[in-house]
Amino acid sequence: MAETTTSPLGKHCIAAPSHHPADARGGAGLTPRMRAVAALAFAAAVALGGPAARAQQQPPRDPVAAEALFKAARALVGKGDYAAGCPKFEASLELNPSASTMINIARCHEREGKVATAWHDYNRAIVLNRETAGEQRRRGLEEIAQKGIADLDARVPKLSVMVKSAPAGVEVQRDGTPVPAAALGEPLPVDPGPHEIRASAPGHEAETRSVTLREGESVTVELTLRPAAGPPAATGPTAATGPEKASEAPGGGIPTWAWVSGAAGIALVGASVGFLIDDLSAIGALRDNCREVTGGTYCKPGYDFAADNARKNRDFGLFVGLGGAGLVALGAAAYGIAGSGGEKASAPAAAALPWVAPSGAGASIYGSF
Structure with missing residues (x-):
C-alpha cells in the first residue's frame, strides 16, 4: 500500500510502495536464457530512456523552505511591505508551486497595476489548484481565483x-x-x-x-512594411559618360584630376625647397673659400670652385622651375576643387605635367577649360 502524507502547504504526496524480493513472484521459473534477454532489454531501456527522463525532470522541490518563505512573505505583506514580501512569494513558488502562493503573487501584480499579469496568475492558480489536498480547501481557492479573474476581466487592456x-x-x-x-x-x-x-x-x-x-x-x-530602397546608382567612372564625368571622384564630386594636380604641386614645391637649400649651401661654401681680389677671384688652394659654382647655378634653376610648376599645379587643383560645387560641365578637365631638364624645370598644363 502507498502511504499518503500532507505537506505544510496543504498538498499531498504519495510515497512509492516498498518492494521486497518476495514480491518478484515467478522469478524462479525463468530460464538462464530468459534472464539474459530480460537483462539486455532492461539495459537498453535505461540507455535509451535515461536522457529523455532527465530532460523531463522537474525543478527540485523543497516544501519546507517554501513554507518558511510563504510565512515570511505573508508577515511582510501584512505590514504593508510589498516590495520585500512579493519576491518571497515568487521564491516560494519556485520551490513548491501551489495555488495559494500563486493567488498571493496575483494580488502583488494587481497592486502594481499589472492587471494582465495578475489575470494570468489567477488562471494559473486554477490549474495548480487541481493538486490541492482537501475538497473544501480546493473549493475555497477556486472561488478566490475565479473572483479575481472576474474582477480583472473589464480592467485588462x-x-x-x-x-x-x-x-x-x-x-x-x-x-x-x-x-x-x-x-x-x-x-x-x-x-x-x-x-x-x-x-x-x-x-x-x-x-x-x-x-x-x-x-x-x-x-x-x-x-x-514598405520595400527597402535599392542600392544607390553608381557615380564612379564606370557609370559616367563624357570627359568631365569620367574625371569625377567616386564620392565627393571633386574631379580626380584636381587631386592628382594638387599632389603633384605639393611634390614639386617640396622638391624646389630642397634645391633652394642646396643652392644656399653652395653659395655659403663659395663665400667661405673665395673672395674678390683685384683682377679676379681668389679661392683657397685645393678648393673646387667650379663644382660649387655649377651646383649653385643648377640648383637655382631647378628651384625656380620646380617651384613655378608646383604653384601652377596647386592653382589648377584649387580651381578644380572650388569649381566642383557648381555645374559639372564647367569643371576644367586639366592637369599639370611637370618636367625637369639639365638646364631647368617647369610644368605643362594640358586639358580643356
Whole structure:
C-alpha cells in the first residue's frame, strides 16, 4: 500500500510502495536464457530512456523552505511591505508551486497595476489548484481565483497587432517578445502602460510603433512594411559618360584630376625647397673659400670652385622651375576643387605635367577649360 502524507502547504504526496524480493513472484521459473534477454532489454531501456527522463525532470522541490518563505512573505505583506514580501512569494513558488502562493503573487501584480499579469496568475492558480489536498480547501481557492479573474476581466487592456499586406517572412515583436503569426489581429491582454511593436521582413524596411494603453482600453496597431530602397546608382567612372564625368571622384564630386594636380604641386614645391637649400649651401661654401681680389677671384688652394659654382647655378634653376610648376599645379587643383560645387560641365578637365631638364624645370598644363 502507498502511504499518503500532507505537506505544510496543504498538498499531498504519495510515497512509492516498498518492494521486497518476495514480491518478484515467478522469478524462479525463468530460464538462464530468459534472464539474459530480460537483462539486455532492461539495459537498453535505461540507455535509451535515461536522457529523455532527465530532460523531463522537474525543478527540485523543497516544501519546507517554501513554507518558511510563504510565512515570511505573508508577515511582510501584512505590514504593508510589498516590495520585500512579493519576491518571497515568487521564491516560494519556485520551490513548491501551489495555488495559494500563486493567488498571493496575483494580488502583488494587481497592486502594481499589472492587471494582465495578475489575470494570468489567477488562471494559473486554477490549474495548480487541481493538486490541492482537501475538497473544501480546493473549493475555497477556486472561488478566490475565479473572483479575481472576474474582477480583472473589464480592467485588462487588449492590444491587437496587424500587418497590412504582410510580406513573406514577416516577424513581429511586442516589447521584444515574438508574436506568433496566428496571434496577429487577435486582441491579446497586456499590462497598462507603454508598449513597443516592431515588424520586419526580408527586403523591407522595418517599422516600429509605440503605444500606451490604459486599463480597460482596446487598441489596434496596424503596421505597413514598405520595400527597402535599392542600392544607390553608381557615380564612379564606370557609370559616367563624357570627359568631365569620367574625371569625377567616386564620392565627393571633386574631379580626380584636381587631386592628382594638387599632389603633384605639393611634390614639386617640396622638391624646389630642397634645391633652394642646396643652392644656399653652395653659395655659403663659395663665400667661405673665395673672395674678390683685384683682377679676379681668389679661392683657397685645393678648393673646387667650379663644382660649387655649377651646383649653385643648377640648383637655382631647378628651384625656380620646380617651384613655378608646383604653384601652377596647386592653382589648377584649387580651381578644380572650388569649381566642383557648381555645374559639372564647367569643371576644367586639366592637369599639370611637370618636367625637369639639365638646364631647368617647369610644368605643362594640358586639358580643356
